[in-house]
Amino acid sequence: MSTEPQYDVVIVGAGIAGTIVARELGKAGKKVLILESGSGFQQGTSREAYLGRYYQALAKVPEAPYPGNPYAQRATTLEIYCYEHDAEGRFVQKPGCESYLVQKGPLPFSSTYERQAGGTMWHWLGTSLRMLPSDFRMRTLYHRGMDWPLTYADLEPFYCEAEYLIGVSADVAQQNYHGITFPPDYFYPMERIPPSLTDQAVAAGIQGLVIDGQELSVTSTPAGRNSAINPKAKSYNNGRRMCAGNTSCVPICPIQAKFDPTVTLADALQTGNVQVLYQAVASNVQVDPASGRVSGIDYITYDASGRQGTGTAQGKLYVLAAHAIETPKLLLNSNRQIPAGVANCSSGQVGRNLMDHPVMNAWALMPQPVFPFRGPISTSGIETLRDGEFRRERSAYRIEIHGLGWNWPANAPYSDLGAFVDGQGLFGTALREALNQSVTRQIDINFLVEQLPQEKNRVTLSDRVDGLGIPRPEIHYGLDEYDKRGFRSAFRTAAEIFAKLGARNATNFSGQQSAPNYFNFEGQDFLFQGAGHIVGTYRMGDHRKNSVVDRNQRSWDHENLFLLGSGVFPTIATSNPSLTISALSLMAARTIKRDLEPGTSG
């Protein structure tokens, strides 16, 4: 095409990374088109409809509120149970059960995502932890994984900016552990979220407990949900309500006290410079053979009846921000001109190093009521074991103190009701007392285990296709010994914590050999869960041979192509990724703006 592109930048994906970049560019007067594969969002009515679906869903899983559709399919939690381990321990698909992700094992990739305006952060928990300075230097410090091509100090200003963009509630005095630094006189826009009764009981009860040479402590988790405005930030007002503790952060905040990317999307649209094409599925990235630059993105449109048409979006620069499974799928599917796929020639790393925080639930019955099912789903954590010399040998982890009793590991309170009514025949006053006595004492702590990058954990193209005829993602995934040693440590740490609390440890993974998410490590049974943290499949690095993008998140192979989101993380660290995605997106927006300045070759 010889005509001047209509847009400065074409973005694929209206999630957190795409909407942050659109917002920044729109404010700077740049013309932006976003291609969003899923449906749009109607202020007010969409949230109500989603909430209604959630209320009426038997399984209150992350995808429960969101309808999904056959033309922009997404991974779902329930589909993981299309797989199991057979009597010989092989990972097999159950006959007649279809999963969008074509999983090849040896374990299932257990995290999911949404394809709709606002993206997967519709159902994020709100956890807004920064990475630790040591997390950026895993190879140097612990001879594991890979160093990031940038440092904590490089990212720090963007963390600060992201904390104000999202609206994070936290107390600096509690967050400066393991070398985390803040600018002098920095404060979060809102005060920390008040600790729950469960948090208070754990904090008081574990005092003096030392694990791996470090004394554990409970800290309020920085949260992208509204609290009281920090008196020092008098002018701060994001226009949303304070958290009312609806206890459904995952999968939906009924009052939008929790940030989600419809906020940044609305900001972007408000600039008048950003357009969104909904139900437009990017299917191919065109590359100009002479210059190696991306020259357009082909997309397919659809409506309720199916495929509608096709188009090609053109800009000066291109941003792929479709999360860490759909982005590599799109790159690999763009193989008509380049057999290896776009952005993949130099390194061959596109789709590889897929990571998650495999989660170990640990649950127990406290000696006293701690009243779960009240407040945000998690308000505090134990961050002490996110770093230490042990990282040479086994995974680090953070411990999230959960607020839903045994809901995650054991389906409380439904399972309790079944046990007391159907099992024991209780009814009336005795039933009420039994339920109250058991459920109000339930505690669940979740270990988010740092998984190392492995090339063989990867997204490739399946020969099976979706409703538009686009190849579906094929997933190869497993845990290595280092990760499993992290689980073994987590199991022991949980036992020590519960013993110190005087709680009856109920954590038990035996008898689950057929479960898809079961593994045995040195004679011990485990189950793991997905954390919803999809990471690593187009990692950044300091060399084109070992990474897909450079420290600016620019493709090594195509200078006008940026890849955003947690796919760029070389290692997953132990922090929930959304805040780091946001900070990196703000950083990339600055680079993109610079590229678009007159006189730059953008």
Add this chain to the structure above:
Amino acid sequence: MSDAVPDSSMNTFVELSSVLTGYAREVLAPPFDSIDLKSLYYQTAQQAQGAVFDQILSTFAQIMSATPPDQWPQEVQEKILSDATLGPAARQILKLWFVGIWYDPPDQINQGHIVSMQAYIGGLVWDTIQAHPMGDSQFAFGYWGSDPPPPGPFPRFEKGGGA
């Protein structure tokens, strides 16, 4: 909806539900009952259980007329819950009140459906555990840092009953 159900049958259903759930009848059938879960549950059970439902109600109507209220739990245990046919059906109704889910088949909690949005929100289990339905808090910011209010009233006739 409630027009379709004779007052006496509804009264029997509510009193039985009070015995099964351990909640005072004012909780199950408030004086100003705009949500009217009792009618929804009556009809849900009646449609699904048919003659068994009628038999549960007639059995309990006999209990009501023959014994004082403080003996109803014992009578319900013996004549309804211990019965091979009526027992599972009564437990189905009990669980419906607690979580708004019609479990089918009875005596399990893995298969069923939430009968309405209001049924989910109105589930008694949330009050029993001194919490609120996930996704529907009527409390204000920070409430989770303090002890919850006590659960709702027990039936008047029960030991430890309220009011």
